[in-house]
Amino acid sequence: MTAVEDAPTTAGIGHRMLRKEDAKLVTGEAKFVDDIKAPGQLWMGMVRSTMAHATIGSIDTSEAEAMPGVHAVYTGEQLAELGLWAAPLPCAWPVTEDMVNPPHNPVAVGEAKHVGDILAVVLAETRYGAADAAEQVIVDYEPLGAVTSIEDAMADDVMAHADLTTNKAFHWPLDPNPEATAAAFENAAHVVKARFIQQRLIPTPMEPRGVLAIPSPAGGEVTLYSATQVPHILKVMIAATTGIPESKIRVIAPAVGGGFGGKLNVDADAILSVTLANHLGRPVRWTETRSEAAGSSHQGRGQIQHMEAAADADGKVTAVKVHLDADMGAYMMLITPGVPLLGSFLYTGVYDIPNLSFSCDGWFTNMTPTDAYRGAGRPEASYAIERVMDMVAGEVGITPEEVRARNYINGGEFFENHEAASTLIFDSGHYRPAHDKALEMADVAGLRAEQARRREAGEKVQLGIGMCTYVEICGLAPSRALGGLNYGAGGWEHATVRMLPTGKVEVVSGSTPHGQGHETAWSQIIATKMGISPDDVTVLHSDTATSPLGLDTYGSRSLAVGGVAIAMAADKVIDKAKQIAAHQFEASADDIVFEEGAFSVAGTPARSVHIQELGFAAFAAHDLPDGMEPNLQEQVNFDPPNFAFPFGTHVAVVEVDEETGNVELIDYTAVDDCGNQVNPLIVEGQVHGGIVQGAAQALYEVAIYDDQGQITNPSLMDYLVPSAAEMPSIQVESTVTPSTSNPLGVKGVGEAGTIGSAAAVINAVCDALSPHGITDMEMPATPWRVRRAIEAAEGGGS
């Protein structure tokens, strides 16, 4: 394990190095998919269903086809006849043997299942021409009843798919010890029950989705540029879905402007662009608009959570029962059914709760499919247990911090390898220091005094303080664990490290950045390992031709899996270089020491050779040890033995204007522990963004569907992504408890902020409103909703 304090302070692990990527990004030199042009390109324009559920009668494409610049128009039926795809769009996570998974064609055939479902595709010379022509395609709809909420789906009166007899897609239980759970509830002094709604969210990366497929008619190859988080997975899935040999497919993710899970899917646009480019022999491209994204980019969350907690008289929680009703939307996308289950293991939080009983029903609706969104299942779990802990505190009559202190694993003291009720092994934790630090930084004692003063004075603007002590599962994932969950792939990551003849280092990473700063972090790891400058490191990634192996970026896995693979590959390069150094020194490799990039014989530091000098020796191969292959190039495919479990304590402070119902987040403190940190600057950036995204769920964001299944806020004018102006200055600190799951002791931090903040903010809102007897507040806590709750509590109208 590399301890942070041992790292060089100038450039390597632990240094707040400015990001290498940023110069290209801020000067506009970086190329996103939409910046890349191909001669002869055609634009796709999607004809999308305007109805949530309908039988598709005739589709009249004649007017669109006659428009200038229109090359072709295809309906789903025509494309199916052309045989352009070999299988429906994939779901890689059939969570149960009997999961229902109706076919999901890239272009619907016969039945539209949600607003935004693609019914026909136009190919035109220009983007505007494609949009104009798509508008001229006349679709004959015969409306069917639409399922527009989870409750509708559960009623099972109306079917989301006309040929199904139930909307239930699966039932998935996790109930290690039902008798013990039942006994815990029987013996409980307090039982808290709650129902929480995890509203649908739209991922909204800065860069929308986009594709450009370039065929090679003579050679049969096709190159897909895609704004994707998962070029490697996409390549495999394109092969499986289209029947094109995998060896003929190259996927490139150029500069990608965020994803938040929204770009880890195998969407219709990718399949259509590849197959149509091959079919027509011309490049085919598409860039989505924001309104299009609202109805076609998969959405996050979409759950109803039924929670029950049993506690003893002192507030020690003895069991948690959870049932989820999860909204799949109209189709199973790549990992749709697995997302709610990713949270199943976290419903006991950071607490020593011996019993967990979990089940989840997945339901089809006529809304946009759901899938991963930052945190994917884990923010939901964290929210539910953290809200419930506050409710237990209220029942028992103790403070939120006290109920947590009484329930922490190992009393909040340091532990390693703790088996939770879910049967997962938490790698390491030390919860009390983060807790204490956060409360002190936020000055909770002072805030409580101010809160008491305002309550006493009956002021219009009341104060609320909320905390959240979260744990998450990162570093997805041990391949065996994924196999146990019936996930269709592994969770390893690939790295190659090669020293070039000139002593510069090339790193090939299977982990695919879309804003995280991989090039910087990977360079820092190499700098520390090899004792060289991070400027001497180049990272190759996101192109299946230069980086053929990889499992990409999601689930806070890049560092804890991909970064570790790089460190391990660097170790192998150093080992080989050490053999060469020993050979040059005519010494035994066992006697060679490696310090700050230089090899020397132990005890005689005056004679040394720098590892960068050995690059040429290995390349020239004039004088290598007998039997040694030339070149310094090593690879590792790292499959982690366990997940990593980062944690932290967040404190949110809100002001609630009781007259208007407005909630303002006025202060936020986060003390996170993601193990060893490679670049604290990047860690803080991730924490900041994550907190804002979770606070956005708490206060602002929701995809609102009406009872016809129309999304009523499809633009960024109405879908309220908060800006810096709505957020307080965030105080960020950290503690360091190294992971035992990997040799770097790192845990992952991409989702932590989001996992902690929604609960902290809503706990604060409920705290502010508690004098009214209000104990819960649905997300987002809009002014209208808060004001109605106050009025209801006051028993009158406004």
Add this chain to the structure above:
Amino acid sequence: MIPAAFDYVRAASADEALAVLAEHGEDAKLMAGGHSLIPLMKFRLVTPGVIVDVGGLNGDLRGISVDGDTVRIGALTRHSELEHSAELRDACPMLAHVASLVGDPAVRHRGTIGGSLAHADPASDLPAAAIALKATLVARGPNGEREIGIDDFFTGFLESALAPDELLTEIRVPVSTGGWAYEKFNRRAQDWAIVAAAVADGGNGVALVNMGSTPLRAAGVEAAVASGASASDAAAAAADGTSPPTDNNGDAEYRSHLARVLTGRALAAASG
């Protein structure tokens, strides 16, 4: 988010703009800053055949001058110019303040006061400010200029008294340095108001944002203030006679409540 095809004329003079309007009638649409029109075009909610861009015109159509008791503002004066004008801050501080709350900096650097008023959006800030300030608008058409009192200007949802062949050229507001306040209630800094209340001249002028199909004068509140009612008593009449919309941000009942709260706060601030 991709507009339908349209023809584009960049007018070199007000007369040229008027000539194009006369030629194309209702098929033509004037564009100044474009920050109201272009989003509607991108949603294809409007599909004008001809865009007449007057955004590049200067001269009398742009700028702020104080003429005795009257502030004259060229219709193409941008929100950012209102916001930062020392003259306006002295002569009519409320208008400068309200302009500073429109949209975000990018919007304020493009959007114009004339465009905002002519667009007649009941959720916009400047129309209500103009009502509270009792502005007079000047329009130029084929038959010359005419003045339109602000109370006659807003005729319906996104509809004004301007004829299709008229160009709004000037906004005149009285010099107004009495007590004023603008209480804007929205979710994010750049958003339209869910409801807002504008109070000018110590309560002599009171107007409401997003409480009906047009920007509204709160005549009941003005009358109550005139008769000496307290701020809270006067504010109780704020929602009287209004038909506020229901949307994702609130229903009529909640908006009526907000109108009373915000008007009360604005009256208190204006008299404080």
